[in-house]
Amino acid sequence: MKGQELPPVTIRRHPERGHYDAETIHAIIDAAPYCHVAVVRDGMPLVLPTFHVRIASDIFIHGAVATGFFQELAEGSPVAVAVTLLDGWVLARSWFNHSANYRSVVVFGRPREVVDTNEKQRVFEAFAHKVVPGRWQDARQPSERELRTTRMFAIPIDHAAAKVRSGPPADDADDLGRNTWAGVVPTKLVLGEPVPDPGQSPSIPFPAYLTEWLKRAQSES
Amino acid sequence: MKGQELPPVTIRRHPERGHYDAETIHAIIDAAPYCHVAVVRDGMPLVLPTFHVRIASDIFIHGAVATGFFQELAEGSPVAVAVTLLDGWVLARSWFNHSANYRSVVVFGRPREVVDTNEKQRVFEAFAHKVVPGRWQDARQPSERELRTTRMFAIPIDHAAAKVRSGPPADDADDLGRNTWAGVVPTKLVLGEPVPDPGQSPSIPFPAYLTEWLKRAQSES
Numbered sequence: 001m002k003g004q005e006l007p008p009v010t011i012r013r014h015p016e017r018g019h020y021d022a023e024t025i026h027a028i029i030d031a032a033p034y035c036h037v038a039v040v041r042d043g044m045p046l047v048l049p050t051f052h053v054r055i056a057s058d059i060f061i062h063g064a065v066a067t068g069f070f071q072e073l074a075e076g077s078p079v080a081v082a083v084t085l086l087d088g089w090v091l092a093r094s095w096f097n098h099s100a101n102y103r104s105v106v107v108f109g110r111p112r113e114v115v116d117t118n119e120k121q122r123v124f125e126a127f128a129h130k131v132v133p134g135r136w137q138d139a140r141q142p143s144e145r146e147l148r149t150t151r152m153f154a155i156p157i158d159h160a161a162a163k164v165r166s167g168p169p170a171d172d173a174d175d176l177g178r179n180t181w182a183g184v185v186p187t188k189l190v191l192g193e194p195v196p197d198p199g200q201s202p203s204i205p206f207p208a209y210l211t212e213w214l215k216r217a218q219s220e221s
Numbered sequence: 222m223k224g225q226e227l228p229p230v231t232i233r234r235h236p237e238r239g240h241y242d243a244e245t246i247h248a249i250i251d252a253a254p255y256c257h258v259a260v261v262r263d264g265m266p267l268v269l270p271t272f273h274v275r276i277a278s279d280i281f282i283h284g285a286v287a288t289g290f291f292q293e294l295a296e297g298s299p300v301a302v303a304v305t306l307l308d309g310w311v312l313a314r315s316w317f318n319h320s321a322n323y324r325s326v327v328v329f330g331r332p333r334e335v336v337d338t339n340e341k342q343r344v345f346e347a348f349a350h351k352v353v354p355g356r357w358q359d360a361r362q363p364s365e366r367e368l369r370t371t372r373m374f375a376i377p378i379d380h381a382a383a384k385v386r387s388g389p390p391a392d393d394a395d396d397l398g399r400n401t402w403a404g405v406v407p408t409k410l411v412l413g414e415p416v417p418d419p420g421q422s423p424s425i426p427f428p429a430y431l432t433e434w435l436k437r438a439q440s441e442s
Contacts, residue, residue, distance in 0.1 A: 007265050012289050033408075034321075036303055038259035038268035044228050047259035047268050049305040049325055068233050082257050084270040086410070089352060091431075094361040095345060096371075100255075104270055124316060131310060138401050140315040150317075168418045180359050181425050183417040185435070187254075189307065192407035197389045204402050210312075214406070 006078060006108040009161035019162040022057065028103045028162055029054045032083040033131070033189070037061060039072040039079050046072075052083075053127040054157070059107060060114070060123045062152040073111040073153045081107040081155055088186040092169035093178045099165060101184060107160040114152040117144065123152060134209025191217040227299060227329040230382035240383040243278065249324045249383055250275045251351070253304040254410070258282060260293040260300050267293075273302075274348040275378070280328060281335070281344045283373040294332040294374045302328040302376055309407040313390035314399045320386060322405060328381040335373040338365060344373060355430025412438040 011018030019025065029035075029052070038047040048069050050061045059081060063070060073079065087101040114120055121142065128136035142150075169182050191214055194206070232239030240246065250256075250273070259268040269290055271282045280302060284291060294300065308322040335341055342363065349357035363371075390403050412435055415427070 004264060007262065007267065013285060013287050033307060034305065036257040036259075036268055036270075036305070038257075038266035038301070040261050040264065040266050041228065043225060043261065043264075044299050044329070045259040045261050045266060045268075045301040046228065047257055047266075047301045047303045048327065049257075049303055049323070051321070064234060066234050078265055080259070080266040080268045082268045082270055084255065084257070086254055088413070091353065091356065092360065094363075094367075095349060095357065096361075096363050096367040098349075098356075098360070100272070102270070106269065108265070128316060128319075132312065132406075135312065135319075136316065139313065139319070140317075140396055140399060140401070142315075142317050146315075146317040168416070168420070171418075175361055176420065178361060179425060180361070181417070181428050181431065182421055183415055185353075185415045185431075186413035187410055188413055189408055189410050192309070192409055195389070195405045195407065197392075197403040197405075199389070199397065200403055204400055207402050210402065210406075 006159045009106065009108065009159060011161055011163050017163045017165055019164060025105050025157060025160050025162045026054060028085065028105045029059060029083050029157070030130070031103070032085055035059070036082045037079055039069070039077055041072055051127070053123065053130045055123065055126050057157045058154040059157060060127070060152060060154050062150050065149050065151050067151065070151050070153070074113055076110050078108060078110050079155060086187050087166065088184045090169050090184050091182055093171045093175040093180045093182050097169055097171050099169065101166050103162065103164050105160055105162045107155060107157050109155040109159055111153040111155050114154055117147040120147045120150065120152050132210070132213055134207070134213070138207060138209070225299070227380045230327065230329065230380060232382055232384050238384045238386055240385060246326050246378060246381050246383045247275060249306065249326045250280060250304050250378070252324070253306055254352070256280070257303045258300055260290070260298055262293055272348070274344065274351045276344065276347050278378045279375040280378060281348070281373060281375050283371050286370050286372050288372065291372050291374070295334055297331050299329060299331050300376060307408050308387065309405045311390050311405050312403055314392045314396040314401045314403050318390055318392050320390065322387050324383065324385045326381055326383045328376060328378050330376040330380055332374040332376050335375055338368040341368045341371065341373050353431070353434055355428070355434070359428060359430070
């Protein structure tokens with residue numbers, strides 16, 4: 001399995017929804033808060049959600065050293081990574097033509113373990129910046145011990161495809177006369193009202209970078 | 222692989238977050254709009270997003286007959302299904318203790334293909350009811366041909382585990398004195414403003430069940 005060629009990434013069903021350019025693929029990976037990583041263990045499929053960040057043409061994932069899931073990754077076994085964003089429900093006039101608008105990416109690759117603590121540190125900084133810009137500077141940064149007890153893997157994005165659906169429903173000509181409302185109801189992951197840690201001193205102010213982050217998330221939705 | 226025993230579902234990392242009761246597992250599966258299904262193809266992992274609905278203790282997924290992905294399912298190869306809901310960003314005082322609140326389920330199982338068109342019809346009705354209550358009655362229901370050209374699989378949920386994190390950050394005692402705001406910023410998938418199909422007659426009213434659906438989604442967020 002280790003030496004085996006990675007599977008093809010050609011989109012066979014709805015080929016017109018397929019994209020293979022790095023710009024489209026990277027943008028979807030960046031927009032998604034988390035991904036799903038699949039490996040083969042003892043011949044059986046295993047899939048788990050995990051957070052990720054992209055730097056250049058690598059996806060980085062990380063976790064505690066104890067994460068059982070990382071055994072296969074450390075051995076260099078191939079992984080499949082799926083990144084999925086649901087953008088809306090597509091309500092057609094027939095049930096059969098109901099669909100969803102979405103952006104998705106699947107990457108096949110062989111993970112490389114990141115062992116250098118400086119590289120780990122840089123990836124964490126990028127991850128913090130992706131999720132909450134400004135947080136890296138405000139929080140206590142990782143200690144040597146913390147970096148050592150975190151395992152990290154880079155998966156190259158050079159064997160990947162995106163699949164994207166957007167726009168209105170595609171109904172059969174025969175159904176267009178129906179008296180059924182048709183259209184798209186967009187969906188979006190939004191941020192809610194922050195809940196301060198109950199153990200926190202009330203004198204600690206809510207930081208400006210968080211206000212900015214919430215405001216930007218609001219305006220994008 | 223076909224006769225092989227399914228892998229254990231015990232949560233090893235953060236065992237206190239593990240749940241094995243059907244009530245918890247079913248509620249998470251029902252709350253998620255889509256899942257990720259992993260299979261092994263030629264010894265390599267493959268994972269794809271797809272929509273699902275639960276009825277009793279089965280997850281049902283479906284797709285066009287041409288879906289290449291269904292080859293392994295039809296052969297009865299084991300699948301791993303992951304269902305993931307991101308509930309919030311957990312902002313701790315140290316970067317290391319940053320986390321997320323989430324509800325996730327992983328199911329291992331051998332799919333059974335649904336071939337009876339009456340069963341398919343019932344599953345589609347349940348799926349419509351899950352996504353947009355009232356839509357099934359309003360849209361044109363599937364024809365015999367449409368049911369035949371849709372492939373459907375049931376995956377039993379009897380070999381599954383849930384993992385759930387909720388609540389405030391868990392900081393190290395040494396970090397509690399820091400002047401860093403700590404807490405949770407909730408996240409939620411919400412519905413946006415409906416976009417009517419441009420080809421639609423303006424005389425078609427926006428149906429009451431959709432207004433109801435949007436209102437309920439709003440009040441839950």
